[in-house]
Amino acid sequence: MEPALLLNATYEPLLVVDWKKAITLIWLGKAEIIEAQDREIRSAHDSHNLPSVLRLLKRVKVPRRAVQFSRANVYRRDGYACQYCGNTGRNSVLTFDHVMPRSRGGKTTWENIVTSCEPCNRTKGDRTPLEADMPLLQRPKEPRWWPFTLTAWDGKHPERWRPYLWV
Ligand SMILES: [Zn+2]
Structure with a gap:
């Protein structure tokens, strides 16, 4: 159930x-x-x-608490889906991408890190989404609230929850 x-x-x-x-x-x-x-x-x-x-x-x-910035929480925020092509994959084929490449001053923050599949990551390379013509599915931002039990609950959240996980 x-x-x-x-x-x-x-x-x-x-x-x-x-x-x-x-x-x-x-x-x-x-x-x-x-x-x-x-x-x-x-x-x-x-x-x-x-x-x-x-x-x-x-x-x-x-009480409000900040969401810890971590690889796992970035995947959770993005629904375990590549933010360029929308593919969902097992953790092994997912990686994360600097929207503004690190080589060009892009920081490792909620606003500049997105979940990406390996092929998209390779294709995009050291380019911005605009230069690579790979628009993001949504603008990355810091989640202001994460239900604490959700972090203990492994697996994908149902699609119906998605609009409610951002406040
Ligand atoms: Zn992809």
């Missing part, structure tokens, strides 16, 4: 919960469904789609 992403009332991602916890929050009237899964759960009287993303109706206070 796919877990659900729990958002604060302000739409910040808070944590990943299993489907039972998600259903309980809905039934208790503490959260609403923002995105549903295709899968249904049936009770004696009716059926509901399982939540994929749900939002608390009342805001809870959480």
Whole structure:
């Protein structure tokens, strides 16, 4: 069963919960469904789609913490997809690319590092995306919030979560 992403009332991602916890929050009237899964759960009287993303109706206070800049977190931010061609791959075929090449003063920061497959990385070489005619799928930036349980959860997050992982 796919877990659900729990958002604060302000739409910040808070944590990943299993489907039972998600259903309980809905039934208790503490959260609403923002995105549903295709899968249904049936009770004696009716059926509901399982939540994929749900939002608390009342805001809870959480301390903000910076997201650690690391190779793994760059991959997570980019959804394990090459930011030039969109290919997703196993970690072994993914690498990361300096958008502005290091040889030309490009820094190793959230804003200048993107996930790239090896072929795209080789093709781009020491050029900017414009020079190489390889536009980025999205502009890289620092994630302002990362749900802490997501870092403990290995694997790809469902595509439905993607719009909610940036705040
Ligand atoms: Zn690629």
